[in-house]
Amino acid sequence: MYPIIRKRILNPTVIQMEIEAPLVARKARPGQFIILRVNEEGERIPLTIAGTNPEEGTVKIIFQVVGATTEALKHKEAGEAVQDFAGPLGMATETEGIERVCIVGGGVGCAIALPVAEAFHRQGAEVTSIIGFRNQDLLILEDEFKACSDELIVMTDDGSYGRHGNVTVPLKEMLEAGKPFDRIITIGPLIMMKFVVAAAKPFGVPVTVSMNPIMIDGTGMCGGCRITLNRNGERVTKFACVDGPDFDGYEIDFDEAMSRGRMYADFERQAYEETCNLFRQA
Amino acid sequence: MAVNPKKQAMPTQAPEVRAHNFQEVALGYTETMALEEASRCLNCKNRPCVAGCPVNIQIPDFISRIKQKDYEGAYQVIQQSSSLPAVCGRVCPQETQCEAQCTLLQRAKMEPVGIGRLERFVADWHSEHGQETDQVPPDNGHRVAVVGAGPSGLTCAGDLAKKGYRVTIYEALHTAGGVLVYGIPEFRLPKRIVAREVEGLKKLGVQMETNVIIGKTLTVDELFEMGFEAVFIGSGAGLPNFMNIPGEGLKGVYSANEYLTRSNLMKAYQEHPNTPIMKGGRVAVVGGGNVAMDAARTALRLGADKVYIIYRRSMEELPARREEVEHAEEEGIDFRLLCNPVRILGWENPENPRDPQNGCVRAIECVRMELGEPDASGRRRPVEIPGSDFTLEVDTVVMAIGTSPNPLIKKTTEGLEVNRRGGIIVTEDGLSSRAHVYAGGDAVTGAATVISAMGAGKTAAGAIDRELSGRAG
Numbered sequence: 001m002y003p004i005i006r007k008r009i010l011n012p013t014v015i016q017m018e019i020e021a022p023l024v025a026r027k028a029r030p031g032q033f034i035i036l037r038v039n040e041e042g043e044r045i046p047l048t049i050a051g052t053n054p055e056e057g058t059v060k061i062i063f064q065v066v067g068a069t070t071e072a073l074k075h076k077e078a079g080e081a082v083q084d085f086a087g088p089l090g091m092a093t094e095t096e097g098i099e100r101v102c103i104v105g106g107g108v109g110c111a112i113a114l115p116v117a118e119a120f121h122r123q124g125a126e127v128t129s130i131i132g133f134r135n136q137d138l139l140i141l142e143d144e145f146k147a148c149s150d151e152l153i154v155m156t157d158d159g160s161y162g163r164h165g166n167v168t169v170p171l172k173e174m175l176e177a178g179k180p181f182d183r184i185i186t187i188g189p190l191i192m193m194k195f196v197v198a199a200a201k202p203f204g205v206p207v208t209v210s211m212n213p214i215m216i217d218g219t220g221m222c223g224g225c226r227i228t229l230n231r232n233g234e235r236v237t238k239f240a241c242v243d244g245p246d247f248d249g250y251e252i253d254f255d256e257a258m259s260r261g262r263m264y265a266d267f268e269r270q271a272y273e274e275t276c277n278l279f280r281q282a
Numbered sequence: 283m284a285v286n287p288k289k290q291a292m293p294t295q296a297p298e299v300r301a302h303n304f305q306e307v308a309l310g311y312t313e314t315m316a317l318e319e320a321s322r323c324l325n326c327k328n329r330p331c332v333a334g335c336p337v338n339i340q341i342p343d344f345i346s347r348i349k350q351k352d353y354e355g356a357y358q359v360i361q362q363s364s365s366l367p368a369v370c371g372r373v374c375p376q377e378t379q380c381e382a383q384c385t386l387l388q389r390a391k392m393e394p395v396g397i398g399r400l401e402r403f404v405a406d407w408h409s410e411h412g413q414e415t416d417q418v419p420p421d422n423g424h425r426v427a428v429v430g431a432g433p434s435g436l437t438c439a440g441d442l443a444k445k446g447y448r449v450t451i452y453e454a455l456h457t458a459g460g461v462l463v464y465g466i467p468e469f470r471l472p473k474r475i476v477a478r479e480v481e482g483l484k485k486l487g488v489q490m491e492t493n494v495i496i497g498k499t500l501t502v503d504e505l506f507e508m509g510f511e512a513v514f515i516g517s518g519a520g521l522p523n524f525m526n527i528p529g530e531g532l533k534g535v536y537s538a539n540e541y542l543t544r545s546n547l548m549k550a551y552q553e554h555p556n557t558p559i560m561k562g563g564r565v566a567v568v569g570g571g572n573v574a575m576d577a578a579r580t581a582l583r584l585g586a587d588k589v590y591i592i593y594r595r596s597m598e599e600l601p602a603r604r605e606e607v608e609h610a611e612e613e614g615i616d617f618r619l620l621c622n623p624v625r626i627l628g629w630e631n632p633e634n635p636r637d638p639q640n641g642c643v644r645a646i647e648c649v650r651m652e653l654g655e656p657d658a659s660g661r662r663r664p665v666e667i668p669g670s671d672f673t674l675e676v677d678t679v680v681m682a683i684g685t686s687p688n689p690l691i692k693k694t695t696e697g698l699e700v701n702r703r704g705g706i707i708v709t710e711d712g713l714s715s716r717a718h719v720y721a722g723g724d725a726v727t728g729a730a731t732v733i734s735a736m737g738a739g740k741t742a743a744g745a746i747d748r749e750l751s752g753r754a755g
Binding site: 023024027037041042043044068069083084085086087088089216217219220221222223224226228235237239242253256259260262263264265266267268271 | 454455456464492493494495498499500518520521522524526530531532533534536537539540543544548549556557558638640641688689690
C-alpha cells in the first residue's frame with residue numbers, strides 16, 4: 001500500500017495528491033508517468049508525474065475526475081492509501097540543448113506540463129508558457145507557472161479569465177512575430193495538440209507532444225497504448241509506454257489516436273455513473 | 283497383466299457447458315484413475331521420460347509411489363526437481379516432452395503413460411491433504427535478486443531458497459506469477475493454484491516485491507549496490523508483435539497479451555469488472571500457438587457468437603499443445619488453416635463522422651496459402667495463392683503471433699549483450715555477458731513454454747549456487 005500524505009483540491013474536478021513511494025520519487029524525471037490501482041480489483045491507470053520530493057519520498061500526481069477509477073481516487077483522503085503505485089515509466093522529456101521553449105498546456109494537461117516547464121527553467125532556458133482552460137473555475141497552477149516562466153499567457157475558452165480563445169491564438173501570434181522557439185512542447189487534449197502541431201507546422205518549429213493513451217501494464221507488455229507514426233512515408237507502430245509518452249508531433253496519427261481513445265467510451269460512462277451512485281449512497 | 287493400450291481419459295466439463303464458463307476444463311483424475319494409469323508405467327530401466335523433462339523430474343520414481351498409494355511421497359519426488367508441480371501438470375506440452383519418450387510408444391498402438399495427468403493428480407492431492415512445513419532453510423548468508431515473478435524467476439528463487447539463499451523477487455505488475463496470471467486463462471490454470479505456489483515460496487523465506495520495474499524503478503547495478511551478489515533476469519517476453527498490415531490501429535484490434543491480460547489479470551471476465559474488454563460478436567484470433575488457443579477460447583467464454591483461428595500453415599504445423607487444440611475444436615472454434623490476414627477493415631459512416639462505430643473493426647481480409655519448401659525452422663513455408671482473397675466479418679481481432687523480449691533492462695544495464703531479436707545472450711549455465719548476472723526464460727529465448735522457462739531458472743539457480751557457495755557468506 002502507498003500512503004496518501006497530502007491532498008489538495010485544485011478545482012471542482014482536479015485533485016492533487018502526494019503519495020509516498022520513495023523508490024519512484026528518487027528516480028522520476030519530468031515527462032514520466034506512474035501506474036496506479038486505487039484498490040484491490042481496481043483497474044490500472046497511468047498518470048503523469050506532476051512533481052517529486054525525493055527527500056520526503058513522495059510523488060505528486062494531479063488528476064481530473066473523468067471516470068470510475070478517478071472518482072474512487074477522489075474519495076481517498078490523506079492518511080489513507082492506494083493499493084498499487086508503480087513507476088517511473090516511460091522516457092523523460094528531452095530538454096538538453098534547448099534554450100528557448102514554448103510550453104502549451106491544456107486543462108489538466110497543465111499539471112504534467114508544469115514539471116517540464118520547471119525543468120527548462122532550472123537549466124536556464126527561456127520559458128514561454130501558454131496554458132488554456134474552459135473557464136476561470138477550471139484554472140489551475142497559475143502561480144506555479146508564473147514562477148518558472150519568463151512569459152505566461154492564460155487563455156480561457158469563454159473569456160472568463162485571461163485572454164479569450166484557445167491556446168493556438170497566442171502561439172500563432174508569437175510565431176508570426178518571429179519569436180524564435182527551439183521547441184514547442186504541448187500537453188493536453190488530443191484535439192488541442194493536433195491544432196498546436198498544425199499552427200506550428202508553417203514555421204517549422206519542432207513540436208513534442210505528450211500522448212496519454214489507454215494503457216494496462218505500462219511496461220511494454222500489452223501493446224494497448226500503441227501509436228501510429230507517419231515516418232518518411234511509412235506507418236510505424238510505437239508503444240507510448242516504453243517509446244514515449246513524448247513523440248514528434250509532426251509524425252503522430254492524431255485521428256487514429258482519438259478514435260482509439262474512445263474505444264471503451266460506453267463502458268467508461270456506465271462505470272462512472274455506477275461509481276458516482278455508490279458514493280452518493282454511502 | 284496386459285498393459286491397457288489407452289491412457290485413462292481425463293474427465294472434463296462437457297464442451298457445450300464449459301464454452302460458457304471460466305471454470306477449469308480438465309477436472310483431474312480420481313484416485314482410482316490415477317492408480318489405474320500409474321499401473322501402466324513399466325518402471326523401465328533406461329527411464330527415457332526423465333531425459334525428456336526440461337527439469338528432469340524422476341518420473342518413474344513418483345509413479346512408483348503412486349502405485350504404493352504414497353501420494354505425499356510422490357509429491358516429494360516431484361518437488362525435488364520442480365517448484366511448480368500443480369502448474370506443470372496442467373500446462374506442459376507433455377506430448378512433445380516426457381510422454382514422447384515413453385517406452386510404451388515402442389509397442390504397436392500404445393499410448394504413452396499419462397505423466398502430466400499423474401503429476402497434476404499428485405500436486406492436487408498434496409494441496410488438499412499434504413502438510414506444509416513452515417521451516418525456512420537456514421540462512422547461508424548470500425543474497426540473490428530475481429527479476430520477474432514468472433515461471434523462470436519463481437523456479438530460480440525456489441531452488442535457491444531451498445539451499446538457504448535469501449532471495450528477493452522484483453515483479454513489475456501488482457501480482458506475482460507472470461504469464462501464469464496475466465496470460466494463461468483461469469479455465470486452463472486456476473489462479474488460486476498459482477497463488478498457492480507463490481505462497482509456498484514465501485514460506486521458504488522468499489521476499490516478494492511487487493510494483494518494482496527493474497530497468498526503471500531500480501537498475502541491475504543498483505541491485506548489486508544494495509548487496510545482492512547475483513541477479514537472475516526472468517523478465518519475460520515483452521513487446522507483442524503485430525503483422526504491420528493496414529487496420530491494426532482500429533478499435534477492436536488487440537494483441538493477445540492485452541486481450542488475455544484484460545481478461546485474466548484484470549478480471550474483465552467477471553460480472554462487474556473494473557477493466558473493460560470487448561465482449562460478444564465475432565472474433566478472429568491470428569496465430570496457432572497456445573496463446574492463440576487461449577485467446578480464442580477466452581473470446582468464446584466472454585460470449586462471442588463465432589470465433590475463428592486464422593493460421594497460415596496447416597493443422598500439422600500448428601504449434602499449440604495438442605490437448606488445447608482438441609478442446610478448442612470441441613468447443614466450436616472455427617479453424618481457418620492455410621490462411622493469412624492481409625488487412626483489417628473498419629466501419630466508416632460517411633453520413634455521420636461522430637458515429638461511435640466509426641473506426642471499429644468490421645472485417646478481416648485474408649489470403650489462402652499453400653505449403654511450399656521447408657524453411658529454416660524445418661516447417662514447410664506457407665506461400666500465398668494469388669487472387670484467393672476472402673473476407674470474414676468480425677468485430678474483434680486478436681493478434682497472437684508472438685512477442686519480442688522487453689527492452690527495459692537492456693536499456694539501463696551496461697554490458698548486457700542481447701542478440702538480433704533482443705534476447706539476452708547467455709551461456710549454457712544461464713550466465714549473461716555481465717558478471718554475476720544470469721538470465722533465462724522468454725527474456726532469453728523469446729516466447730517459449732512455461733517448462734522451458736522453468737528449466738532455465740533451475741539451471742541458473744544451480745550455476746548461481748556454484749558461484750556463490752564457494753564465497754564466504
